[in-house]
Amino acid sequence: MNRLGFLAREALINLRRNLLVVLGAVLAVFISLSLAFGALVVNELLRINTLAWQDGTHIIAFLYDEGQDGVAAGAHAALLDEVGGWEEVANVRYFDKAAAWAEYQEMFADRPEQLNIDPSVLPASIRIELTDIDLYQDVQFRLASQSQLIRRVATFGEQIEQLSSLSTVLNLLGLGLALVLGASAVILIANTIRMAIYARRDEVSIMKLVGASNWFIRVPFILEGMIEGLIGAGLAVATVWVAFRNLRTIGDSIEIISFGIPNRFFVTWGIVILLFGAAAGVLGSVLGLSRYLRDEDGGRPVVVDRRVLEPT
Amino acid sequence: MIRLRDVTKVYEGGTVAVRDVNLDIQKGEFVFLVGPSGSGKSTLIRLLLRQDTVTRGVIWVAGKDITQLPAWKIPFLRRSVGTVFQDFKLLPNKTVGENVSFALEVLGRPRSVVGPQVKQVLELVGLNDKGDRYPRQLSGGEQQRVSIARAFVNRPPILLCDEPTGNLDPATSVGIMRLLDRINRSGATVVMATHDHAIVDAMQRRVVQLDNSRVIRDEMAGRYETGEIPYQNGGRHNGDGAEA
Numbered sequence: 001m002n003r004l005g006f007l008a009r010e011a012l013i014n015l016r017r018n019l020l021v022v023l024g025a026v027l028a029v030f031i032s033l034s035l036a037f038g039a040l041v042v043n044e045l046l047r048i049n050t051l052a053w054q055d056g057t058h059i060i061a062f063l064y065d066e067g068q069d070g071v072a073a074g075a076h077a078a079l080l081d082e083v084g085g086w087e088e089v090a091n092v093r094y095f096d097k098a099a100a101w102a103e104y105q106e107m108f109a110d111r112p113e114q115l116n117i118d119p120s121v122l123p124a125s126i127r128i129e130l131t132d133i134d135l136y137q138d139v140q141f142r143l144a145s146q147s148q149l150i151r152r153v154a155t156f157g158e159q160i161e162q163l164s165s166l167s168t169v170l171n172l173l174g175l176g177l178a179l180v181l182g183a184s185a186v187i188l189i190a191n192t193i194r195m196a197i198y199a200r201r202d203e204v205s206i207m208k209l210v211g212a213s214n215w216f217i218r219v220p221f222i223l224e225g226m227i228e229g230l231i232g233a234g235l236a237v238a239t240v241w242v243a244f245r246n247l248r249t250i251g252d253s254i255e256i257i258s259f260g261i262p263n264r265f266f267v268t269w270g271i272v273i274l275l276f277g278a279a280a281g282v283l284g285s286v287l288g289l290s291r292y293l294r295d296e297d298g299g300r301p302v303v304v305d306r307r308v309l310e311p312t
Numbered sequence: 313m314i315r316l317r318d319v320t321k322v323y324e325g326g327t328v329a330v331r332d333v334n335l336d337i338q339k340g341e342f343v344f345l346v347g348p349s350g351s352g353k354s355t356l357i358r359l360l361l362r363q364d365t366v367t368r369g370v371i372w373v374a375g376k377d378i379t380q381l382p383a384w385k386i387p388f389l390r391r392s393v394g395t396v397f398q399d400f401k402l403l404p405n406k407t408v409g410e411n412v413s414f415a416l417e418v419l420g421r422p423r424s425v426v427g428p429q430v431k432q433v434l435e436l437v438g439l440n441d442k443g444d445r446y447p448r449q450l451s452g453g454e455q456q457r458v459s460i461a462r463a464f465v466n467r468p469p470i471l472l473c474d475e476p477t478g479n480l481d482p483a484t485s486v487g488i489m490r491l492l493d494r495i496n497r498s499g500a501t502v503v504m505a506t507h508d509h510a511i512v513d514a515m516q517r518r519v520v521q522l523d524n525s526r527v528i529r530d531e532m533a534g535r536y537e538t539g540e541i542p543y544q545n546g547g548r549h550n551g552d553g554a555e556a
């Protein structure tokens with residue numbers, strides 16, 4: 001315990017002494033992880049909104065009326081039951097002829113001439129919400145086998161695919177950005193640690209002289225890197241969280257976009273980001289230390305010119 | 313305690329700093345390494361600490377071949393060898409007491425052991441009332457006592473000193489030598505590199521004389537110089553890279 005206290009104290013002294021360089025490293029972690037986390041959030045928003053798009057209706061199957069063309073009474077309810085049991089389907093709603101007429105009237109409220117139709121020609125339908133937008137073709141295919149009951153299937157396939165590929169591009173962009181910036185954060189931390197060692201080279205050389213083991217010398221520097229990584233990551237998580245909260249406050253007035261990311265998402269990914277920051281800090285310190293501690297313990301083999309060693 | 317066989321050290325760049333040195337030092341001996349500047353004294357001490365590796369030859373310390381020591385075991389070698397240098401190597405931002413206890417703390421000794429042991433060794437070097445001072449508040453001689461206290465606080469069987477009186481006036485040096493003598497009499501083997509004639513002549517201990525990277529004299533109860541061997545022009549050597 002006493003030993004840990006000593007090591008922690010050394011790490012803190014270190015952090016205080018090189019405040020400016022430490023700040024640089026923290027900032028690098030902060031910026032890279034903010035962008036990475038931000039990209040994750042934007043992507044989640046996109047996913048949620050693609051799913052919720054069109055009031056959560058991704059596929060509409062228009063049905064033949066019951067008691068017509070050999071469609072048995074109760075066939076609609078049976079289909080509703082069956083489709084509701086498919087694993088690709090998150091939710092399915094029955095839209096009867098009255099509801100269809102109500103929707104039709106609402107849609108053409110400003111064009112009265114269009115309302116001059118017989119309401120009974122409008123078909124009942126089932127409206128399907130998918131668990132994953134990418135599954136729309138599977139469901140479309142399964143519905144096709146019910147052709148005696150289903151008149152026509154409408155999907156928002158093209159639009160869905162566009163959004164889906166946009167999300168993929170954003171994902172890759174975010175990932176690439178996070179990778180590049182993450183690597184730069186590691187390098188910056190390695191440099192910080194190297195400068196910290198340089199600032200304390202007398203101390204380190206005395207530690208070596210009195211027989212401190214290498215890991216004992218390393219631990220304060222590794223702790224330092226870890227603290228820098230954690231602070232940067234913590235700031236990143238907090239910033240993205242606050243930014244999202246503000247965005248949601250503004251965005252709640254915009255009805256077409258949903259900001260319903262659950263808190264669980266932020267907790268889970270927040271922890272991942274923190275761990276990532278700590279790991280980047282440790283990696284950076286180990287990189288920063290390796291060169292220094294390697295050189296210290298005796299020279300590399302020297303290529304000796306035989307002549308200097310010949311007896312004289 | 314210490315044995316060197318055909319030890320040669322060639323630095324990068326081709327300087328032969330130590331050439332074919334053979335030496336046996338018994339437990340409890342006090343040995344002076346003498347010779348002019350550049351004769352290889354410091355290099356020998358660096359080799360004994362594994363701060364550098366030999367180019368050729370073997371060194372045993374306390375029965376172990378330290379030239380074959382893997383890097384992770386080097387700290388254990390250094391725990392059994394105390395070191396004192398001309399420039400004290402004290403940490404300016406730590407007090408006297410902290411400088412000495414640092415040597416025990418980095419070995420992971422519990423605080424209950426560190427406190428009494430530091431107090432005891434500060435008494436030994438006569439600085440028990442100055443534990444709270446900073447190095448800059450001490451005279452050169454007192455600073456060197458602190459560094460001896462740090463070297464000895466762990467009670468190592470061997471003490472290596474590289475010109476410990478090099479920065480001190482003669483009167484102060486006498487005090488330091490008395491301290492080293494006492495440590496030696498308590499059983500520690502002491503090896504001290506110096507080019508201080510007066511000290512060597514006064515102590516009447518074993519003298520190993522180096523000249524131009526070779527041992528040219530090894531004498532029990534010797535003086536710094538003997539009339540017979542001229543050390544200033546180095547006698548029988550030529551072709552040394554450093555001087556060429």
Ligand SMILES: Nc1ncnc2c1ncn2[C@@H]1O[C@H](COP(=O)(O)OP(=O)(O)O)[C@@H](O)[C@H]1O
Nearest residue numbers: 323327329348349350351352353354355356554
């Ligand atoms: N790190 C080094 N690299 C190259 N040459 C060195 C190094 N250290 C010492 N030397 C050379 O080795 C020789 C012996 O030096 P040193 O052991 O310091 O002698 P002394 O301590 O007796 O003055 C000198 O010629 C010196 O220039």
Ligand SMILES: [Mg+2]
Nearest residue numbers: 353354355474
């Ligand atoms: Mg020297």
